[in-house]
Amino acid sequence: MSVTKKAVEKKATRAAFGDEIVRLGESNKDIYVVDIDIGKSCKTDKFIEKFPMQHINVGIAEQNGAGIAAGLATTGKIPFISTYAVFGSLRMAEQIRQEVCYPNLNVKIACSHGGLTPGNDGGSHQAIEDMGVMRSFPNMTVIMGADYHSTRKLIAEAAAMYGPVYLRFTRDAVPMIYDENETFEIGKAKKLRDGEDIAIIANGDTVRLAIEAAEQLEQNGISVKLLDMHTIKPLDVEAVKDCLDIGRIITVEDHNILNGLGSAVAEVIAEAGKGQLARIGVQDRFGESAPYEKLLEINGITVEDIIAKANQLLTN
Template sequence: MSKIATREAYGKALVKLGQINDNVVVLDADLSKSTKTNDFYKMFPERFFNMGIAEQNLIGAACGLSTAGKIPFASTFAMFATGRAFEVIRNSVCYPKLNVKVCATHAGLTVGEDGASHESVEDMAIMRAIPNMTVLVPADGVETEKMIFEVAKYNGPVYVRLGRSAVPVLFDENYKFEIGKGSVVRDGNDATIIACGIMVNEAILAHEALKEEGINARVINMSTIKPIDRDLIIKAAEETKAIVTAEEHSIIGGLGSAVSEVVGEECPVIVKKVGVKDTFGESGTPAELLKKYGLTAEEIVNAVKDAVSKK
């Protein structure tokens, strides 16, 4: 199975987008080689702006460009985009509902050796809480490209969460992405695993392992965290009576919380959350960190068994 980091796919998608849309501009905070916006700079230097290590200015400039009819894609690491630039995103992007796309890379624990200071495990929660903000997390390179093209068409603030490490390609070119819609990638009626980002692959591996034990788990790729696909969640709750969420993010405020809010209001069933358990990360290889913090197919399998036993 081939692999590509979602940040790599993002850089390639920007180039393709730039070739067909002259209004697309890209801004970065002195990290373009890491965020892969450097790909766009090489092709369209007159439409690329390096704002330096000044994340608030990065977002502010993107706001100005959006008011002039441009479609700005602003990138830096997720920790800095949602941390250092929070107030500008809240008050200058989302409050007036400007057409700014914040595409943040190096999200989650798989930043790896950079350690806790750079491992954003709360960014989805922060962005999800802001009115008018759409929050997206692609599962692989194919979905990333399709997502970026849809984001460019959408008029309004968007946060796209991208990763550093290479991840398996799960979808082919026939895959369709739609903002606000999840997709069932494996069928099953004993339980439902709702995952996003790199955890979609782990959810598929868990599905296969559970099948060998006679448990058929549905797997949903929930690549839109906000607005979340309420209908798909309610259908899963009604039909399978047990849900496990899986995310490379804190279990507080992210996908698990969003799913629980829908389930609690509409169709109360047990929801187990696989994710970072209210703690900071640390330095290590991505594989080491995912295992230590329980972001694995094995943990999903155990959570599904526990949920099924409590139905």
């Protein structure tokens, strides 16, 4: 598809989880939500109201939440653990490894407050390494949708597939990019633009930045290929390889430049032995309390930074 219209409406992708999990719970009584106290913030309140018998709240006890979800999954339930990304990926990391990924159980970890979006909560709450940690576990699928509709579709896809999935959402509202009829496949990049001069591969809340950067680059006569790589594991390796002829690739992510999308793409490029890569993302440092947009700016994750990197690669 090609994105031309200016996106205006904004919604947090955690709201997509809140809405989609209700739809899923309605049609499938095996869908469970395991809350870890912060249900309101993670938008599970509608689900709780409608399906109390498919809901568990373990209180402030992430490790137990992960174990209970694993136990539920052994009986055929499809539990969605709901919490913040920093806790869902780290406080329960070993439980996810041992009791979810190792036995390959059908547990989904659905996390709000991904990346720098919990800006004013400070560095303790900004999940900058979560997708990298999850990507390291065999059997795990790792996903972050770019906007409300794509996130809903990807949650539905995650519920429909068997196996552990880590889903990451934004706390903050991000622009709507896709219309609600757009379809998404886990592990398959969404091509937003085709181009010849440079390829931009973005995911999550940075896709909107990449779209804007691509539009401005096009206005300056630079032809941009743009991919929404919503799934970083399994990575759409073919889609990355298709960028190798262009040779100049930029990754953009709201995540540490280590171990996330940038690293996953770098692995493909390095093994192919051709192509030039620039990674835009969190510069391997902890955040601090600040508005989300300010934190993006500090880490060089802005439209201007993407354009500057593109120009730099083109002059090399």
